[in-house]
Amino acid sequence: MAQPDPKRDRPYFLRHRYSSNNTWGIPTLKRNTTLSLKHLGVIRYDNTRCKDKRSTNKIVHFFIDDDKFENTYYQPEGCLRKLAQYKHVLTPDFSLYTDMPLAIQLFNTFRNRWCGAFWQELGLSVLPTITWGNKESFDFCFKGVPKGSVVAISTIGCKHCKEAFMLGYNEMLNQITPELILCFDMPFPEMDGNVIYIKTDRFPQKKKKESTIWEEEELIQGTLDLNRWTSI
Incomplete structure (x- = not known):
């Protein structure tokens, strides 16, 4: 008789603890109804700090290189205390490049939702990041x-x-028929839906002191001249 495999009891081995309503076992997130844009800022994940003394009324985003946030999936408990300070957290933007094998695109979608489900379980306010690759990824x-x-x-x-x-x-x-779409960087004129434009600092400049980086924080500034998007 085969002996039970102790690896199966490791908390992050099977990754099947969250409910799913699809063929691939991609975790199903809970719909967030707590978002308020009033005085809300944004901050890159790699600019977050433990015991942050700046304003924490921000959305943490992951529109940065993947290697800067791989730990959110492989060591998920390590960033919890830091992320919990902030008002909202986006799910990690693991890349879905069109020239990636479809299996990796599927895995990165799974990781995106798994992190979101994990954070929601622990009480964080989570908003899903949506990304896509080639047409085959739409499934x-x-x-x-x-x-x-x-x-x-x-x-x-x-x-x-x-x-x-x-x-x-x-x-x-x-x-998805989103209620609201937070678009990081300039939207295209052809984009329909209720779109909020969020300016991002893709290449933040360092201060003279190498250990600190200019924080990225854009607050609500009013309506764009395009008159169909609101700018954060």
């Missing part, structure tokens, strides 16, 4: 997000692949 990359959710996306690096971006964007509208 899974929008799963685990309830219809009518507030979602976050980014147009960073998409200026030269606008057609592919818009294909995925419109499919997101169809599958």
Whole structure:
């Protein structure tokens, strides 16, 4: 008789503790109804601090290089105390490049939702980051997000692949029908939906003191001249 495998009892081995309503076992997040934009700022994950003495009325985002936040999945408890200080946390933006094998795109979608479910279980206010790759990814990359959710996306690096971006964007509208879309970086004029434009500092400059970086914080500033988006 085969002996039980002790590895199966490790807390982050099977990764099957969260409910899922799809074929791939991608965790299903709870719809967040607590978002308030009043005096709300944004901060990159790699600019967050333990015992942050700055304003923590911010959304933590992950629109940075993947290697800066791999720990959120492989060592999920290590960043909890830091993230819990902030008002809202986006799910990690693990990349779905079109030239990635589809299996990796699926895995990165799973990791995105798993981290969100883990943080929600522990009481953090979580908003799903939505990203997509090639058309084949549309079968899974929008799963685990309830219809009518507030979602976050980014147009960073998409200026030269606008057609592919818009294909995925419109499919997101169809599958999720978001209540609100937080768009990090400038939206395209063709983007329908209730879009909030959030300016981002993609390459923050360092101060003279090497240990600190200019914090990224953009507060609500009013309506853009485009007159269809609100700017944060």
